[in-house]
Amino acid sequence: MDLGLNQSAAFVAGASSGLGRAIAKQLLMEGCRVAICSRSQGRVDMARDWLLSETNVAPDQVLAIACDVTQESQIISALDKAESTFGHLNLLVTNAGGPPTGQIDDLSSDAWRDAIELNLMSTINLSRHGLPALKRARERGDHASILMITSLSAKQPIPSLYLSNVSRAGVQGFAKSLSEEVGAVGITVNTILPGYTRTDRLSHLSESLNAQTGRAIEEIEAGWAANSALKRIGTEEEFASASAFLLSNRATFITGVALVVDGGAVKSLL
Ligand SMILES: NC(=O)c1ccc[n+]([C@@H]2O[C@H](COP(=O)([O-])OP(=O)(O)OC[C@H]3O[C@@H](n4cnc5c(N)ncnc54)[C@H](OP(=O)(O)O)[C@@H]3O)[C@@H](O)[C@H]2O)c1
Structure with a gap:
């Protein structure tokens, strides 16, 4: 199936390694142009070299930007750079590293605040500042979609991962709320919940x-x-294939869903 992504331009956060980088690779293989970011210019440049060697796409298809997604000003300039380089931006993947483990007595209020900044506020700020570009993409007739990487912990809390359990639940509430509002202009908003990958x-x-x-x-x-x-x-490739579908022109009637990609680790019925 052709995912219809060859006119698309994406911004994938947290993509110097792991799931973000795997999504970037899949999107490039589908003909999309992709901006990747991470905190370190060196690491994100290495990821760009790796993506170019894995996919054989032209160098101007991949843009590597240093951006710490806990810093709102860096988000604004990174999104700007991606849109001005590609001429438009219609896909956004929110992502960052995961928070530390710990039981209730191990976690200071600073640890709680850091986790909320890393996993919840980064998602909110990437979406808030990415939306104007996605709305412009809709006005020119492109499909537009936001995909938020969370965790199976959003459906089934994981012992010792309090910080993830709580911050991901916030993202789920944000995603569902946003999907209701921006659905009116045809933008889809979904979350994807990795299991152990x-x-x-x-x-x-x-x-x-x-x-x-x-x-x-x-x-x-x-x-x-x-x-x-x-x-x-699971493998990164399995996760990235499901992500590319949700972002694609073949998933334009899917919004507000939380897709678990976990090999059947979550035990609830729905
Ligand atoms: N893998 C799993 O089994 C699994 C399961 C459930 C949930 N998850 C969640 O899925 C997300 C991605 O996981 P992963 O396995 O791909 O993790 P990973 O291999 O550790 O990759 C995390 C990526 O995020 C970047 N990053 C970290 N902090 C950042 C920040 N403040 N600003 C911008 N980029 C940042 C890292 O790059 P730099 O270090 O270069 O900044 C790296 O590219 C995480 O939130 C993780 O908790 C993963």
């Missing part, structure tokens, strides 16, 4: 749980796999 974040998570509990990393990861219906950890 092989990335740097997953390795940090298992290392952190190993340090806290003494359980072997292999045992921790085997436990995650065993709890899913498919009995394995």
Whole structure:
């Protein structure tokens, strides 16, 4: 199926590695132009080189921008740069790293504030400042879509990941509210909830749980796999394929949904 993305221009946040970079790769392979950002110009430049070598697209299809998504002024200038370089911007992926683990007594109020800034406020600010460009794209007849990466913790809280459980729930409320408002101008807003997927974040998570509990990393990861219906950890490519579909011109009647891509780890009916 042709996803109809070859006239599209996307901004993918948190894309020097992991899920964000995998989405950027998938979008490039579909013919989209993609701006990627992360906190470090060096890391995002390396990701751009990797994307160019993996996809063989022309160098002007990928723009690498240093932008810390906890800094509103950096978001504004990064989005501006992407839109002015590509001439338009119709797709936005909100993403950042995950917050630390910890139980209630481990987490200071600063840790709570940092997590809300990293995972909730960044999503709100990327969306607020990205919307004018997406509305302009709609006016010229493009489809326009926002996809927010959250976590299966938004549906099924994960023990020791309080900071994720709480900040992702906020994103779900924001996404649903925004989908209602901007649906009137034809912009779709969805969230995608990764389950345990092989990335740097997953390795940090298992290392952190190993340090806290003494359980072997292999045992921790085997436990995650065993709890899913498919009995394995997911791949970045599997996550990116579902993301590209939700962003595509083939998903224009899907909005306000929370798609779990987790191999069947969440056990609720809906
Ligand atoms: N992988 C999983 O199994 C899984 C499961 C559930 C939820 N998630 C969530 O999905 C999201 C992506 O996960 P991942 O596995 O791809 O993580 P990852 O491999 O750690 O990648 C995170 C990306 O975000 C960037 N980043 C971090 N803080 C940033 C900031 N303040 N501003 C801009 N960019 C920032 C990092 O780049 P720099 O370091 O270069 O800035 C990196 O490119 C995270 O929120 C994670 O918690 C992942």
